[in-house]
Amino acid sequence: MKITILGATGSVPVEGSDHLEFGGATSCVLVETNDQAIYLDAGSGIVRTPDVGDRNISILLSHPHLDHILGMPFFPYISKKNRKIDFFACKTGGLTSRQQLDPLFSVPLWPITVDDFAANFTCNDVTGPFDIGNVHVTFIDSVHPGGGTVFKLSCEGRSLVYATDYEYDEGRIGELLEFAGNCDLLFFDAQYTDEEFEARKGFGHSTVRHGINVMRESGAKNLRFVHHDPRHSDEFLRKMESEVKSDNVRFARRDEVIIL
Ligand SMILES: [Zn+2]
Ligand SMILES: [Zn+2]
Structure with a gap:
């Protein structure tokens, strides 16, 4: 897999000179195999997708908060005729995969609906494990x-x-520790410092310390922190990263490519 x-x-x-190294686009990770291009979330990062050739395109949505679907209207392949796109999401907040997109793609937020996409776009409700090609x-x-949903993609071991x-x-971390057991790469939310976490419990995000715990306890081999706080500059993120003493643990940087 190429990630x-x-x-x-x-x-x-976010944008500006304080956000050049880690990038200011919101959540999107592209996973490519020989014949598949799988996007994890469709935040504003998806707008800058590289050319994926004739690979089959899928989008897996973790949850429909705006920062995770924001890029969808400008995803280049949405407006390409004869291009097939499979969209996958678990039922979240009682909403089907299609219902999670409809509010964004409706007046007054946007002038076209999901049915108006030029691409052949299919919404798939995820209810159990499934395969995308050999993934x-x-x-x-x-x-x-x-x-929300935590996904695991497995391909060729x-x-x-x-x-x-x-x-x-x-009380709930055990499920993730087991799920992530011995994975080759873990993306984990480390939006907050320890101090910020104390003030924002219940907001749905974690810290570097939490991520290191999950890595250690699960046996994950590599860790990339994601969902950087938009108020944290490159310099601040570098400082947070410098406190981690492992070559296998880094803050995700825009355009970084990882081969598994
Ligand atoms: Zn969210
Ligand atoms: Zn988010």
């Missing part, structure tokens, strides 16, 4: 206001777990 980080900022896109997809619930918008909770 490209297209957006790692949380909550709202096996499993999932558990996230710990986040309104709900390698696996990645995408746990964004996840609040570390002693």
Whole structure:
């Protein structure tokens, strides 16, 4: 699997000279195999997708908060005729996959609906493990206001777990530790410092310390922190990162490519 980080900022896109290294686009990770292009979330990062050739396109949505679907209207392949796009989401907040997109794609927020996309766009309600080509997809619930999904993608003996918008909770973390067990790459939400977390419990996000715990306890081999707080500058994120003493643990940077 070839993994490209297209957006790692949380909550709202940011720009400017303070956000050049980690990037200011919101959540989107592209996973490519020989014949598949799978996007994890459709935040503003998806707008800058590289050319994926003739690979089959899928989008997996962790949850429909705005920062995770914000890029969808300008996803280049949405407006390409003869292009098939499969959209997958678990039922979240009682809403089907289609119902999670409809509010954004309706007047007055946007002038066209999902039915108006030029691409052949299919909404799929996820209810159990499924396959996208030779990529096996499993999932558990996230710990986040309104709900959400943590996905695991497995292909040819390698696996990645995408746990964004996840609040570390002693009572529920066991499920994630088991789910992420020995994965090759873990994406984990580290939006807050320890101090910020204390002030924002219940907001649905975690810290570096939580991420390190999950990595250690689950046996995940590599860790990338995602959902950077939009108020944290490059310098601040570098400082948070410098306190982690492991080459396998980094804050996700825009355009970083990881091969599994
Ligand atoms: Zn988010
Ligand atoms: Zn969220």
